Amino acid sequence: xxxxxxxxxxxxxxxxxxxxxxxxxxxxxxxxxxxxxxxxxxxxxxxxxxxxxxxxxxxxxxxxxxxxxxxxxxxxxxxxxxxxxxxxxxxxxxxxxxxxxxxxxxxxxxxxxxxxxxxxxxxxxxxxxxxxxxxxxxxxxxxxxxxxxxxxxxxxxxxxxxxxxxxxxxxxxxxxxxxxxxxxxxxxxxxxxxxxxxxxxx
Numbered sequence: 447x448x449x450x451x452x453x454x455x456x457x458x459x460x461x462x463x464x465x466x467x468x469x470x471x472x473x474x475x476x477x478x479x480x481x482x483x484x485x486x487x488x489x490x491x492x493x494x495x496x497x498x499x500x501x502x503x504x505x506x507x508x509x510x511x512x513x514x515x516x517x518x519x520x521x522x523x524x525x526x527x528x529x530x531x532x533x534x535x536x537x538x539x540x541x542x543x544x545x546x547x548x549x550x551x552x553x554x555x556x557x558x559x560x561x562x563x564x565x566x567x568x569x570x571x572x573x574x575x576x577x578x579x580x581x582x583x584x585x586x587x588x589x590x591x592x593x594x595x596x597x598x599x600x601x602x603x604x605x606x607x608x609x610x611x612x613x614x615x616x617x618x619x620x621x622x623x624x625x626x627x628x629x630x631x632x633x634x635x636x637x638x639x640x641x642x643x644x645x646x647x648x
Contacts, residue, residue, distance in 0.1 A: 455495075458487060458491060458495065459495045461485055461486075461487075462481065462482075462485050462487065462491075462492055462495060462496070462502075463502075463505065463506060463509070465481060465484045465485040466481045466485075466502055466506060467506055468484070469481050469484050470503070470506070471545075477499070478492055478493065478496075478499055478502070481502070504561070507561075507562065507565065508565065510542075510543075510546040511562075511565040511566060511569070513542045513546075514539055514542050514543060514566070514569060515568055515569050515572075516542075517535075517538040517539045517541065517542040518535045518538065518539050518569050518572060518573070519572065520538055521534040521535030521536070521537065521538030521539065522534060522535040522572070522576060527585075528576050528577070528579045528580030528583060528585055528586065529580065529585055529586075529629065529634055529638075529639075529642065530642065530646075531576045531579075532576060532577075532580070532625070532628055532629055532632070533625045533629060533639075533642050533643055533646055534646060535573075535576070536603075536621075536624055536625040536628050537621050537622070537624075537625050537643070537646060537647065539603070540603075540620060540621035540624050540625070541621065543603065543607060544610075544617060544620065544621070547607045547610055547611055547617075566600060569600075570593075570596045570597065570600055571596075573596040573599055573600070574592040574593045574595070574596035575592070577592040577595050577596060577599075577632065578592035580632060581632075585634070586632040586633055586634070587632065587633030588631075588632050588633060595632065598631065599628050599631070602624075602627060602628060602631065603624060603628075606620060606623065606624050606627070607620075621647070622643045622644070622647050625639075625643045625646075626639045626640050626643050629642070629643075
C-alpha cells in the first residue's frame with residue numbers, strides 16, 4: 447500500500463470511528479449500514495476496517511478507556527491530598543465518561559463486562575494507589591483493602607452512568623454527585639465531601 451493510500455485509509459478509519467460514536471450515541475442499535483451511510487462510505491469500506499459491529503464497538507471502547515485514563519491521570523496530577531485527588535480525578539473522569547455513557551451500556555452487551563474490566567485495569571491500579579495512600583494516612587476509612595475498594599469505585603461509576611441513562615439522575619448533576627458519593631464511600635464525612643466538590647466545581 448502506498449503512503450497516499452495508507453493515509454487515506456487512516457483518514458477513512460478515523461472518520462468511521464467518529465461517525466460511529468455519534469450514531470451509536472444517538473441510536474444504540476445503529477447498524478453497520480447506517481454508520482456507513484452517515485460516514486459517506488460504502489458498507490464494504492466499514493467492514494474493511496472493522497470485520498464486525500462488535501469489533502467496531504470494541505475499538506470505540508478502547509478509545510474511551512484511553513480518554514478516561516488520561517483524564518484520571520490529569521485529575522490527580524501533583525496532588526498529595528488523597529481526598530482532593532479522588533474528588534478531582536472523579537470529576538475529570540466523569541467529564542469524559544459522560545460522553546460515552548450510552549457506549550458503556552452498549553459495550554456491556556457487545557464487549558462483555560470482563561473485556562471492559564480488563565481494559566480498565568491500569569486506571570483501577572492508579573485508583574487503588576490513591577486509595578491506599580488515603581487509608582494509610584487515615585483520611586479514608588474502609589474495611590476493604592485498596593484494590594477491592596477500587597473495584598467498588600469503578601462499579602459505582604458504572605451504576606451512576608446507568609442511572610443517568612435511565613433518567614434517574616440529571617446529567618448535569620452526575621459529576622459532582624459521583625465525586626461526593628465516592629468520597630463518602632471511603633469514609634469522608636458528607637459535609638466535607640460536599641463542600642470540597644462544590645468548591646472544585648464552583
